Structure formats: C-alpha cells, structure tokens
Amino acid sequence: MIHTLPKLPFAYDALEPHLDARTVEIHYGKHHQAYVDNLNKALSAYPELQAWTLEQLILRSSEVPEKIRTAVRNNAGQHLNHSLYWQYLSPRGGNPSSALLAGITRAFGSLASFQAQFTQTALAHFGSGWAWLVVHHGALEVLSTPNQENPLVLGAQPILVCDVWEHAYYLKYQNRRADYLAAWWKVVDWNRVAEAFSAVGDAPGASRRKRDE
Numbered sequence: 430m431i432h433t434l435p436k437l438p439f440a441y442d443a444l445e446p447h448l449d450a451r452t453v454e455i456h457y458g459k460h461h462q463a464y465v466d467n468l469n470k471a472l473s474a475y476p477e478l479q480a481w482t483l484e485q486l487i488l489r490s491s492e493v494p495e496k497i498r499t500a501v502r503n504n505a506g507q508h509l510n511h512s513l514y515w516q517y518l519s520p521r522g523g524n525p526s527s528a529l530l531a532g533i534t535r536a537f538g539s540l541a542s543f544q545a546q547f548t549q550t551a552l553a554h555f556g557s558g559w560a561w562l563v564v565h566h567g568a569l570e571v572l573s574t575p576n577q578e579n580p581l582v583l584g585a586q587p588i589l590v591c592d593v594w595e596h597a598y599y600l601k602y603q604n605r606r607a608d609y610l611a612a613w614w615k616v617v618d619w620n621r622v623a624e625a626f627s628a629v630g631d632a633p634g635a636s637r638r639k640r641d642e
C-alpha cells in the first residue's frame with residue numbers, strides 16, 4: 430500500500446457532543462479509507478506514479494494517464510482534503526494566536542466577521558464540497574471548492590477546512606448544515622490553524638511578498 434490513512438489525532442468520541450462518535454468513525458474509517466483504497470487501486474499498475482505526493486498527483490493531473498486521471502484526481506483530492514480536515518479538529522482547540530488574529534482582523538475586520546463569512550460560504554455552497562480559509566497572494570481569504578477540489582489548484586494555501594459533504598453531518602444533523610457548522614466551530618483547533626498560518630508566512634514566497642509591500 431502506497432498511500433495510507435493518517436492516524437486520527439483524537440478518539441472517535443473526543444469531539445462529542447458537537448461531532449458524534451458514530452459520524453467520525455464512519456467518516457474516517459469508511460469514507461476516508463475508501464478514498465485511500467481507491468487511490469491505491471488506481472495507481473496499482475503505475476509504479477512511477479506511486480512515488481508522487483498527493484500534491485503532485487493533484488497539481489500535475491495532466492501528466493497522469495487519461496485512463497486513471499479522474500480516479501486519481503478525485504481520490505487523491507479527497508484523501509488530502511480529509512487528512513487536512515482531521516488535523517484542524519480538537520476537543521481543546523484554544524484560541525487564535527495574536528499573529529493569526531491580526532491577520533484575520535486585517536482581512537475580515539474581526540474574528541466574528543471572519544466566522545460569519547466562512548459560515549455563510551459553507552452554507553451557500555451548493556452540493557458536496559469544502560469551505561476553506563486560505564492564504565492567497567499573501568492575504569487571508571475564504572472560499573469554497575466543489576467535490577474533491579483543493580485550493581492548491583487555485584494557487585492558494587489552505588490553513589483551515591470544513592467538510593460540507595452530507596456524510597460529514599447527516600447522521601446527527603440530517604439536512605441542518607447550519608447546526609453542523611455551529612458545532613464544528615466549537616471543535617476547531619485554533620492552535621493548528623495558527624501553526625499553518627505561521628508556516629505559510631515563513632515560506633520564501635510569502636516573505637518575498639511581505640518585503641515587496
């Protein structure tokens with residue numbers, strides 16, 4: 430097996446009552462696992478592609494043989510997005526760091542405005558997809574992507590993500606995506622978001638942009 434399911438950074442029931450254990454168990458153990466399995470299956474006859482990272486498989490999709498291109502794009506995208514989704518969840522998420530809060534305030538006016546905009550974007554997204562906080566051209570932005578798409582293909586660096594596929598919430602919240610989003614905010618790991626924000630800020634491209642400003 431080339432690609433593997435990353436270890437969940439918490440127990441299935443750790444996010445109760447906001448995200449329930451049964452949903453987390455099925456989402457991680459069945460949905461996410463299936464994306465990993467299907468990606469490995471698609472790559473099984475292509476040893477040269479087995480060394481590629483998920484990011485390479487997504488960003489260099491045109492170089493992937495047409496026969497497996499759709500399967501690789503869909504399953505690599507979903508594997509990467511879910512791996513990110515779990516990373517930004519925690520029963521003890523803390524609060525945004527001062528640097529992150531300053532960035533959010535600069536981009537959105539306040540933390541509350543940011544959260545309102547993110548929630549609205551997630552609610553308004555039609556069908557399956559993802560809501561993201563990204564760093565794009567050196568600034569924070571909120572956006573949504575359809576299906577398996579990751580903001581990397583848009584040239585943006587994700588630092589927080591919410592899964593708005595129905596499988597992420599239907600068992601507990603049925604059609605009530607707004608209730609799921611309200612619960613999801615309660616288990617966002619702000620420490621991880623701050624780390625990701627800081628890592629993007631420290632990237633060579635970002636510091637060059639800062640210097641040029």
Ligand SMILES: [Fe+2]
Pocket residue numbers: 456460511592594596597
């Ligand atoms: Fe999902």
